[in-house]
Amino acid sequence: xxxxxxxxxxxxxxxxxxxxxxxxxxxxxxxxxxxxxxxxxxxxxxxxxxxxxxxxxxxxxxxxxxxxxxxxxxxxxxxxxxxxxxxxxxxxxxxxxxxxxxxxxxxxxxxxxxxxxxxxxxxxxxxxxxxxxxxxxxxxxxxxxxxxxxxxxxxxxxxxxxxxxxxxxxxxxxxxxxxxxxxxxxxxxxxxxxxxxxxxxxxxxxxxxxxxxxxxx
Amino acid sequence: xxxxxxxxxxxxxxxxxxxxxxxxxxxxxxxxxxxxxxxxxxxxxxxxxxxxxxxxxxxxxxxxxxxxxxxxxxxxxxxxxxxxxxxxxxxxxxxxxxxxxxxxxxxxxxxxxxxxxxxxxxxxxxxxxxxxxxxxxxxxxxxxxxxxxxxxxxxxxxxxxxxxxxxxxxxxxxxxxxxxxxxxxxxxxxxxxxxxxxxxxxxxxxxxxxxxxxxxxxxxxxxxxxxxxxxxxxxxxxxxxxxxxxxxxxxxxxxxxxxxxxxxxxxxxxxxxxxxxxxxxxxxxxxxxxxxxxx
Numbered sequence: 001x002x003x004x005x006x007x008x009x010x011x012x013x014x015x016x017x018x019x020x021x022x023x024x025x026x027x028x029x030x031x032x033x034x035x036x037x038x039x040x041x042x043x044x045x046x047x048x049x050x051x052x053x054x055x056x057x058x059x060x061x062x063x064x065x066x067x068x069x070x071x072x073x074x075x076x077x078x079x080x081x082x083x084x085x086x087x088x089x090x091x092x093x094x095x096x097x098x099x100x101x102x103x104x105x106x107x108x109x110x111x112x113x114x115x116x117x118x119x120x121x122x123x124x125x126x127x128x129x130x131x132x133x134x135x136x137x138x139x140x141x142x143x144x145x146x147x148x149x150x151x152x153x154x155x156x157x158x159x160x161x162x163x164x165x166x167x168x169x170x171x172x173x174x175x176x177x178x179x180x181x182x183x184x185x186x187x188x189x190x191x192x193x194x195x196x197x198x199x200x201x202x203x204x205x206x207x208x209x210x211x212x213x214x215x216x217x
Numbered sequence: 218x219x220x221x222x223x224x225x226x227x228x229x230x231x232x233x234x235x236x237x238x239x240x241x242x243x244x245x246x247x248x249x250x251x252x253x254x255x256x257x258x259x260x261x262x263x264x265x266x267x268x269x270x271x272x273x274x275x276x277x278x279x280x281x282x283x284x285x286x287x288x289x290x291x292x293x294x295x296x297x298x299x300x301x302x303x304x305x306x307x308x309x310x311x312x313x314x315x316x317x318x319x320x321x322x323x324x325x326x327x328x329x330x331x332x333x334x335x336x337x338x339x340x341x342x343x344x345x346x347x348x349x350x351x352x353x354x355x356x357x358x359x360x361x362x363x364x365x366x367x368x369x370x371x372x373x374x375x376x377x378x379x380x381x382x383x384x385x386x387x388x389x390x391x392x393x394x395x396x397x398x399x400x401x402x403x404x405x406x407x408x409x410x411x412x413x414x415x416x417x418x419x420x421x422x423x424x425x426x427x428x429x430x431x432x433x434x435x436x437x438x439x440x441x442x443x444x445x446x447x448x449x450x451x452x453x454x455x456x457x458x459x460x461x462x463x464x465x466x467x468x469x470x471x472x473x474x475x476x477x478x479x480x481x482x483x484x485x486x487x488x489x490x491x492x493x494x495x496x497x498x499x500x501x502x503x504x505x506x507x508x509x510x511x512x
Contacts, residue, residue: 048423050512070428070509077425088420092232105426110221149424 001026001157001188002047007056009042009212016042018212020056024190026156029183031199032192034209040192041085043209044159047190048080049073061156078106081150081187083160087142089134089149096121096130099148106153120148123178139166147175151182158182160191164198176202222430226437236413237442240406240499244446245453247399248492252454254395255484258388260477274340274356274369280332282363290363291338299346299355304339308332335365399495407439407499411507418504419511428508432501439500440493447492451485 002024009017017039024030032040045051046058049065058066063076081102089098099120100113108116121127124144134142143166150158160179164172176198183189190207193199199206208216230237276294278287287305295303306314311334316323326333342355352369361367411418421431458479465477480488 045512050423074422074425074427077423082423084423088416088423090417090420093417101421102424104221105421105424105430107221107430 001028001061002190003057003059004046005057007046007058008054009039009046009051010054015212017046017053017209020212020214022207022214022217024188024207026188027183027186028205029180029189030191030205030207032190032207032209033194033199034215035194038209039212040194040209041161042212043207044082044161044190044192047157047159048082049076074105078153079156081153081155081158083143083146083150083158083163085161085165087134087146089142089145091134093133094130095126095132095134095137095145098134098145099130099152102149102153116152117148120152123151123181124148125174140168140171143167143171144175144178147178151178151187154185155187158187158189160189162193163191164193164195172198173201222433223437226434226441229434229438230441233410233413236410237438240403240410240496241442241446241449243402243406244399244443244492244495244499245449247395247402247495248447248450248488249453250395251392251399251491252450252480252488253457254388254391255488256454256458256480259480259484261384263478274342274352274367275337276340276359276361276364276367277335277337278363279365280335286363287336287338294338294340294359297355297358299342299351300340301343302341304341306337306339308334308336311335311337400498403495403499404502407503408506410500411435411503415507415511418507422508422511428505431508432504435500435504436497439496439498441496442500443493443496444489446496447489450492451480451488454488455479 002022004020004022007017007020008015020039020043032043034040042051046053047060047065049068053066056066057064060076061079065076068076090101093101096114096117100117103113103116117130118127121130124147126141126144126148129137129141129145134145137145143163147160147163150160158179163179164175167175172195179189179191180202206216207214282290291303291305294300309331312326312331315334316326342352346352346355356367356369359367418431458477462477
């Protein structure tokens, strides 16, 4: 599902990723781990096309993400659910509208969007919060809204950047269980985290980065 | 899908009332400036037209030209293609006109006799032949052997010509300034609108929205703002026009409404369209700037 061949990414003189070659199979669950600045977020950004590799080849679902034009990029992103570290929720839209956005952009009719939003809210335990606005919610609840938006269209790939970073122990486990249930439905899941306890509790493959290099895969 | 995009545009208009009012106001101000300028040009144009209609050529006979010959010449002139109408003005009629127009000249005319002014032909040209160059060419083409003097207000026509040229240059300069100011104002306001919504743009792009999906509601918003703004401006120009007509009417006791015209329909349509274009251009360029910068 995800294949990187000798991928380099430099920001000026700083080499964020250095000769990374890795394969992640369809339906696999893997952690991207490492210290701060090791290259975890850079790796995720490359996968959803926010940045381009300096060199190397990067395939997501058979599509060369490094060569996509701005016009083609949305079609790659529609197959990728992303949970952003800063949630990226639209403040003046309700929770329901934020979650439904991923379906709206596909042109899905409103009644169908509403039905699936209700189901997604159920999954993340925010059944009664659909009409609230993001800033009315706690950090943990906002995190779960971001999760609901990322999974609502059953993406082929789910990328999560520190999805439990803002959550206390119990909520972190709940979110991890949601990600695992998504994975069980066949979605390839990549979770960037440095939470060792969480990785130990839910053991899966670890792609460990050190100074931009893949130290363990 | 289109219905959904229109709903999004309307919702966005409701949600960003203040910013939308500001950009609508800026468009209204810009179009109002353009409208006032157009109204001035249109009215000057109609004044020019009415002056054109009043252009006559007066050909004064030598006093020794027999009356029969004068009528022959009148018929010849009347048959010339550029001529619309020819009137023979007798010495008596000319003297009566002088007495009527110039105060206290009656006794002098009486003393000098009715032949104080020469008889003349008053030639009115067809409207398509009233440009200064045409009049000059017509006068030069006339056989002037029986005329002492042919007058067509050369000096006046020349001055009028210079005035027209100056007016046109002024119009182009003013028009360019107004257009530049409008684009600058609308562009900056729209940039603020887009800046306030950059988070929404970025998120939409990240979840897989295409440019078309994002742009259409913004463009519709811009078009609605433009249409509302330019409609306000047209009403404003109408208000100013009416107020000015009333003022002049009161001040001059003249039926100025006959000569002062409001903007013709094509001009109104042009103003409305320019508002829409300003709104759409301002919105789409600002949105595109943020869209292209979003990851």
